[in-house]
Amino acid sequence: MNKNIQVEIxxxxxxxxxxxPEVFNSFNREMAFELQDALKDAAxxxxxxxILLTGNGKAFCxxxxxxEVTDPDLNPGFKAxxxxxxxxxxxxxxxxxxPVIAAVNGVAAGAGANIALACDVVVASESAAFIQAFSKxxxxxxxxxxxxxxRLIxxxxxxxxxxxxxxxxAQEAERLGMIYKYFPADTFADEAEKLALKMAKMPTKALALTKEALNQSLSNNLDEQLALESKFQIEAASSKDYKEGVTAFMEKRKPEFKGE
Structure with missing residues (x-):
């Protein structure tokens, strides 16, 4: 059972x-492996x-x-x-x-900031802050x-x-395009969960293909990306969710996607 990663479905x-929270959710070896396992299980x-990723307490991470790295008995070394x-x-x-949504509830520094920025959608509390603390x-x-x-800013x-x-x-992070949106501290948790719930009810296969297309766009040229979009669109068009989306549109009702 995880002790460093709280899992709720x-x-x-x-x-x-x-x-x-007592160390602002900083990573040690144990927590890193627990997060990997939790992400694999969720997948x-x-x-x-x-998937909604957040932090308990005052900090995100x-x-x-x-x-850990200054204790000779615990330090696994930077390569590890x-x-x-x-x-x-x-x-x-x-x-x-x-989709992986980062809900940055407080300070996100160093690897904590960059783990958040690697997520598909990043939202933050107005009390949050992002720091590339490495050079310090x-x-x-x-x-x-x-x-x-x-690539973001x-x-x-x-x-x-x-x-x-x-x-x-958080306000500057949104202005720069570093994050999607920030919310007032008192409504942040509810807004983040509403966003995750909204994405969970969307056509999951289409979102997955969109995510992979964006991943590949980071290295593809235009012709490669156009070919990939064509391939993925054909695949999406064969899904049950596409049929449901079109039917719901024609019937003027809200679609009920199943993620298939």
Whole structure:
């Protein structure tokens, strides 16, 4: 049973809450492996159609637990931390055929910020902040920060934030295009859950194909992307959800998608 990741399934949404609030949900080896397992389970569970990732307590995630890396008896080394902890988490988020929503409830720093930015949709509380904290301790951004951040906000701004380690509040993050939306602190949790529920009721197969098309757009040229869109559109058009969507439109009613 997980102790560092709280798992709740309701209405076809799995809510994964980072659960080390006493250290601002910073990652140690145990929590990294528990999150990987929770993401794998969510991907396989046919009852789950959307994944909501958030944090318990005041912070979303403060990144790596520095106590672990400074303790000679606990430190797995940076090669293991990246290749065994964070890189698989990023890959699981991008590869799962379900939407992953990051609900950033507080500070997201270092790897915590970049795990959030790797998700499909990012929403934040107005009290949240994003910090590329690596340079402050002589490190470089990891967890795909150098991949996603410049694609989200542009090369110049990403370069400055990565090097200077400035704190970006939720309002500025939305303005920059770093996140989808921010909400007032008192309504944030409800708004995040409503968004996840809305996505869980959408045509899951079409969302999965959209996600994969976006993934491949990061390296494809125009001709390759047009061919991929054609392939995926044909696949989507053969789904039950497409038939339901068209029928509902013709009958002037709300569609009831099953994710098939």
């Amino acid at each position: 309701k209405n076809q949404v799995v809510k994964l809450s980072l659960n080390r 396989k569970n046919k009852e789950v159609r959307a 403060a990144g790596q637990d520095l106590k 931390i990246l290749e065994e902890h964070y890189n698989p988490i990023i890959q699981l988020i991008r590869e799962t055929a379900k 301790i002589g490190l470089v951004p990891d967890s795909a920060g150098t991949f996603f951040l410049p 542009g090369f110049q701004k990403a370069s400055a934030l990565a090097m200077l380690g400035d704190k970006v509040d």
